[in-house]
Amino acid sequence: MTEMMLTKAINACIGRGEKAFIPYIMAGDDGLHTLKDNLLFLQEAGVTAIEIGIPFSDPVADGPVIQQAGERALAHGVTLRSVVEELTAIGNEIRIPLIIMTYLNPVLRYGIGEFVEDCRRIGLGGLIIPDLPLEESGLLRSALDGSGIALVPLVSLTSPNERIQKITATGEGFIYAVTVNGITGVRNEFEDNLALHFEHLKAVSPVPVLAGFGISTPEQVRAIGGLADGVIVGSAIVDAFHRQDLAGVKALVNA
Numbered sequence: 001m002t003e004m005m006l007t008k009a010i011n012a013c014i015g016r017g018e019k020a021f022i023p024y025i026m027a028g029d030d031g032l033h034t035l036k037d038n039l040l041f042l043q044e045a046g047v048t049a050i051e052i053g054i055p056f057s058d059p060v061a062d063g064p065v066i067q068q069a070g071e072r073a074l075a076h077g078v079t080l081r082s083v084v085e086e087l088t089a090i091g092n093e094i095r096i097p098l099i100i101m102t103y104l105n106p107v108l109r110y111g112i113g114e115f116v117e118d119c120r121r122i123g124l125g126g127l128i129i130p131d132l133p134l135e136e137s138g139l140l141r142s143a144l145d146g147s148g149i150a151l152v153p154l155v156s157l158t159s160p161n162e163r164i165q166k167i168t169a170t171g172e173g174f175i176y177a178v179t180v181n182g183i184t185g186v187r188n189e190f191e192d193n194l195a196l197h198f199e200h201l202k203a204v205s206p207v208p209v210l211a212g213f214g215i216s217t218p219e220q221v222r223a224i225g226g227l228a229d230g231v232i233v234g235s236a237i238v239d240a241f242h243r244q245d246l247a248g249v250k251a252l253v254n255a
């Protein structure tokens, strides 16, 4: 299989001896017109790729910061379709891979075929759909086949070995290793067995392994990033953008 754009970008980073950094932003927090500026700012800051969250009414995995950002975006009328339209309009000014993170329901409402076609037109790098289990992913997987769009799987701390094998075997783009049990958001402490967990994941995964959930300070970016091939930071980035603390965003990216 040829290496997908998303994997390539992460591996290029690792090849330079750096860790990948993927910020998560909520699309249309403070209005959809801010999306382009935020993407350009993050690209300029040097991130590896960007995860764009789609607001949803029942965000089961989201902690309070992301939930509130989602509510603001919904109040601005932001939908999966309006985000895809905005990304189409932004066009090739963004040269790093973009990942759409959405729950399954908006994709089904959009229509899988039409959604994948529109994502292909944007040149999307990947998709994260947290409520789509491996066993149910066949339909979407066949629609994505040959598109170059990675379906990024989540692995939890409690996934048994056998399941880790299965998930990593079909993993595309990178493996999203969730570093805490529970929802997204700030944490003060992590499990002590994280190092072993990541060693195991990296040994079995054909694609890079990135850590996400609960990473909210530059120190945590360095510490957890040191165990994995890179990190994903959501709540802390969403919060900093919302407070217009651009220096805070940069401090996380350049940790």
Ligand SMILES: O=P(O)(O)OC[C@@H](O)[C@@H](O)c1c[nH]c2ccccc12
Binding pocket: 024, 051, 053, 061, 062, 066, 101, 130, 183, 184, 185, 186, 212, 213, 214, 215, 216, 232, 233, 234, 235, 236
């Ligand atoms: O906010 P945190 O704890 O930094 O975690 C990343 C996360 O926000 C982002 O990747 C994300 C937001 N919502 C999700 C739902 C499921 C999986 C991942 C996500």
